[in-house]
Amino acid sequence: MFRRRTQQAVEESPSTANDAKSGGKGRPTPKRRDAEGRRRQPVTAPKTRKEAYRQLRERQASQRARVQEGLARGDERYYQPRDRGPVRKFARDWVDSRRIVSQYFLPFSLVILILTWVPFPVAMRQYIYFGVITVAWPVMMVSVLITAIWVGWRVKKVALEKFPGENMKGIGFYAAMRAMQIRRLRFPKPMVKVGGAPMPTPSSRR
Structure with missing residues (x-):
């Protein structure tokens, strides 16, 4: 009697294991390197030199756009080392918030240069040269x-x-040199208006 029950249990055990295995994944667990290999995206090298140049130009354009956007936001990570830091930012904002005489030096010099090229009459030219x-x-x-x-x-x-x-x-020299530049040509770009109000950033304009 005991022998018959033992033999019956032994005969039923393979089917139980098969049922448990069928209820699971039903396949062996993949190795880690095989799973990582499937997750990796295939890297396709450019087939021609023209295609390589095109991909290079696209990467450079994307990088330039990212840098320009960062500069427009005032992100100091994209500034030159000489423009970084709270002291330099304060100097820029102090100069940009004011109308300073020295910022008109370059436009005034351009006007003088143009006046020297204009063929005025001799009598008028003498007065212009003397006055300017x-x-x-x-x-x-x-x-x-x-x-x-x-x-x-x-x-x-x-x-x-x-x-x-x-x-x-x-x-001091940093602020003085910035004050001599035309406002629109200053770099980094002014982040405050004349009077001290902050300039709208690209994110706030949207």
Whole structure:
């Protein structure tokens, strides 16, 4: 009697194991390197030189677009090392929030250059040369020099009060040189309007 039950249990055990295996995955567990190999995307190398150049141009265009977007947001990761840091940002904002005489130096110089090329009559040319080159040009140069000295001194003084312990090396010269540039040509681009109001970023315009 016991022998018959034991033999019956042994005969039923393979079917039970098969049922359990059929209820599972039904296949052996894949190896890790096989699974990772299937997850990897196939890398297709360019077949021709023209296709390689096209892919290179697309990557460069995408990178330039990412850099331009970061610069427009004021992301300092895309700035040059000389433009990074809270002190440099303060100097830029201080200059950009004001109308300074020295920022008109380049447009004024361009006007003088154009006037020297215009074929005025001889009598009128003498008055123009005297008024522009002999009077206005020296006055502008002295004004730019005085303004640059004042901007550099003022920015450094306020920055020392606002950022104690920070490195102030070259901050005055940095602010003075930015004040001599035309506002639209300044880089990094101004992040504040004249008066101090913040400029709208590309994300806020959408």
